[in-house]
Amino acid sequence: MRQQGQRGTCRLAEVEVPSMQESSPIPELRHRQLQQLITGLDDGVVLVGFDRVILWANERALALHGVKHLDELGSTIEEYRKRFQLTYRNKQPVHREDFPIERAMKGETPRAVTIEVSPVHQPDNPWTHTIRCFVIYDEAGDPEYMVLVIDDETGRFEAEDRFESAFNANPAPALICRLSDLRYVRVNRGFLEMTGFSRDDVVGRSAVELDVFAGSADRDAAVRNLHEGRTVPQTEADLRVANGAGKRVIVAGQPIEISDERCMLFTFADLEPRRRAERALEASEERFAKAFGLSPVASWIWDAADFRFIEANTALVRLTGYAKEQIVGRTPLDLRLWADPLEQRKLGALLEGEGSISGADIRIRVRDGSPVDCLLSAETIDLDGRKCVLCVMQDITERKRSEAELMTAIETVMSETSWFSRTIVEKLAALRSATQHAPSAAGTECLTEKELGVLKLVCEGLSDAEIAERLRLSRHTVRNHLSSVFRKIGVKRRGAAMVWARERGVAGSAAQ
Template structure:
């Protein structure tokens, strides 16, 4: 480049300097001999200095005071800086560099640099202009985005809109698909179809081409090993390095599908066991025991078809022989969450009485608190016991031909049978149940027993329910009679003569 200009004193750039001094971009004027002539405030601020002399006398001093590297940390070799290339007669495009003071390398700015030749009216080169644009904030934001994108465990991939090729992929997507980074970056969305099996695939592709949001919807990814994976995919327009792109995010549906299959299989197993059970079963709501479902054994036991009981209440159906059964059950469920071995009377659809043993537990179905009710018919058991007692008493009517040992054993068997349920032996009663039985024999009411034992009336009722179940009775009078038969008076067993008639 010819250097045939007039002496510096004869050249005045005052008007140009006034024009560009307030620009947001940094402007540096450089003479053809690489002397730094002038810089605006923006250019000084981009180097962290206040005076033109702090930049250096010429480009050689500038290089000594500031370290210039490409963004990959490779240094800019001598002769390749835009000013040097233009002076050498070479074309110089825009470059992005990292600039840091030589004495403070931890301070760094990112700048985009362009270089122009200014000619005079005879078209003779006059000086050079460096145009600097501070890209520090933008590249820092992009760096934060890159870090967040790569660290995000949610699978994601970025597609460039200009050619519909993938330009970024994060670790989450690589782990989801089993692909490698090099398998995806540079590939077209048609080569690795992330929108396959979407019901609106063509609409989604049109949104992609036009840079519009793609709503989330289920799709299928074909993995490198040939397997297919169900996902939810959505697209959001973004810019990456000033290029319009689409950020695709994914949700793996396999865990949800496995959970749904397991839940479905569990429900199927429960439903089969419920329907095929030989014991009467019912599912009720927790608040009122309204029937939600019953099995075939329930229909056989009660005489009510399923459609006759669904959404109806046992009390409204007059299913319980005793009016307070419903309240007893609800109180026990709310206090303990379950019922074990409650002896109740049941009335069938045609009014026939049935002796039953009830168990219940709380369960959750479709996020609703429910009660699983198990109803066992013990009428045959009680009839068998009654027949056994009658047979024993018939035999005991004439024991003259039995030995004393056999008579004593028959007497014991008769006493045991009269207690109805084998677990009703006095040894099976807890100390508290014995106390309650004593007070029942004394004729105390629930409230009086609660005061005597320092317990709540509700707890007294629970002990009474357990006591009645163990000794096989339903009423206080029967409990007192049972205690009398067992020789229990106020908690103490009285001696009873054993044996029968002597022949």
């Protein structure tokens, strides 16, 4: 039972070995090489005879078993196995014939083995030992005893277990590829859920079979870094998934060591949700652009900072007489669009205070200088991180002219009722009421003091802006009061409200 390469020249000489148990049955430790081995290592050392008797152990070996005296290990290997539970890291028991000592006694060259060791009465907190076995020969070349060298791997494997738990629990998809043969040795749940693969579909496959760099613009550089064990920077790739389709991902690689093996940790970010969101956004923007462009109501988008036109639709072009190229990039002041140059400042104050404008009466001048009465509504929006204003404007010039002409005629006729009989006066009153969709018999007592004040100013012909200035209210509040007045008296237009008010003797200036 000789082992070439492990033999040493053994000259009998009495030497003192540190940490020697006083009960050591070895007659004399004569090997200087053995003394140097024991004193130069922090590992545990156990000497075992070929009769399986445990001859001696250093203090480190005892500590690695949680005992203080040699006899607590057991006098023989058989007693040792009765006192300590030996399992592989997969929790399978270490059979007697697989223990390094048994292999050495058969003349085999025992390989290092990593096992978990725990007292049989405390199996839940094992130590992790890597055990190597050497045969010591005497000077005649005959095997004399065996040496077990024990490395404490508990801390390292606990750290690896923590990494394994974190790796598996991490929702971010990840793979681990062994660099020695470029095969995948770990896969987490995140990767399996993203691709639809099972664990058996991935673990054991090569990096060629499951190419994580397919479709990458930097594929050659990424593959070169993988072969050289260097960091793989983030790159976009088309990862093939279980159903055969491609999934766009971002992949990056980081070199790591697992169980003393060099590996590459791949992490992934699924770009499909982002791509779906981008496609949905593009479709939404396309629908908005079509609706915006085809709307029969004049519409445009302003930059909120300076009211510069960002976009304008065809209806605005028709209304103003300016070409789109003349509008976009300029402001209403540049185009002299406002009949009142202060209009823009008033609109800006409303947007700043209220964030929106609803049905504001404004007058603009189109390209040929003609005045146009409009109702303008606006809402602040965010456009690619830029604060903007979406505006719509309806031309009400004809409507206002018709209302004004009707009111003038009625007021003129009724200014002197003495020329008419009671029947004619009643018909004129009925004609005035015809402007109301739902005539109301309510009196002024249904209105609040503020609402009555607003109505009086309407009868004086003031606009919302002028009423707001006169009463020191916001235009939004004036509009709310008018809406309430219209609802209470059953009208929908200012002209009808004026007729209703005149019929009931509402006149004079509102309170300041």
